[in-house]
Amino acid sequence: MVRVAHLAMTLLSVALGASGCAGAAQTRLRTIASGDLACDAAEVEVRTISGDWGWGGTQAEASGCGRRGRYVDTRDDWVLNTDITQEATTESGADAGTSGGPCYGNGTCNEGLSCTPQQRCEASALVAADGTDGGPCYGNGTCNQGLVCTQRGVCDTPPDGPLTGEEGGTCYGNQTCNQGLVCVDGGTCAPEGETAP
Secondary structure, three states: OHHHHHHHHHHHHHHHHHHHHHHHHHHHHHHHHHHHHOOOHHHOEEEEEEOOOOOOOOEEEEEEOOEEEEEEEOOOOEEEOOOOEEOOEOOOOOEOOOOOOEOOOOOOOOOOEEEOOOOEEEEHHHOOOOOOOOOEOOOOOOOOOOOEEOOOOEEEOOOOOOOOOOOOOEOOOOOOOOOOEEEEOOOEEEEOOOOOO
16 A cells, blocks of 8 residues: 555656646747747747657747747757748738738739738739729839839829829938938938939
């Protein structure tokens, strides 16, 4: 009877010790991943892909703040073994390529859907045609008459006066202008070597 009780206590101690290792391993991974994901450790979620927490060789995934990465436990520490990627979901939870979700990296969506200029998948009938107001610009960067191709690659009605980044227009937020122009005093784009009017 004493041997059975001793064996039971030994097994309980091993189990509790392993769960302690698991907690420590998860905490350490959250700390490391928070730097890679540019996310507070409290917002990082971790899950095993293979292996057991705290025993070395474990593969795990960490995600947070819209990014995710995969790690391996080398027994010395957790090592990132993939590139950090953007999670392929939207605030609505729609997956990439699906209605309301982000477009795939190559600008496509699942069958029956089209990639909008805002990089969202919508029913093909809802997407404006190339060169039209709200539609993508033509491949040569132009739009139908009376429309301009914006920096986002979308055709839009031109505003009154020059566009941001163009000659006579306001500078971009980082104090730059389109090619061949510079941001001069007052935040106006002008040809290199000239001053604001």
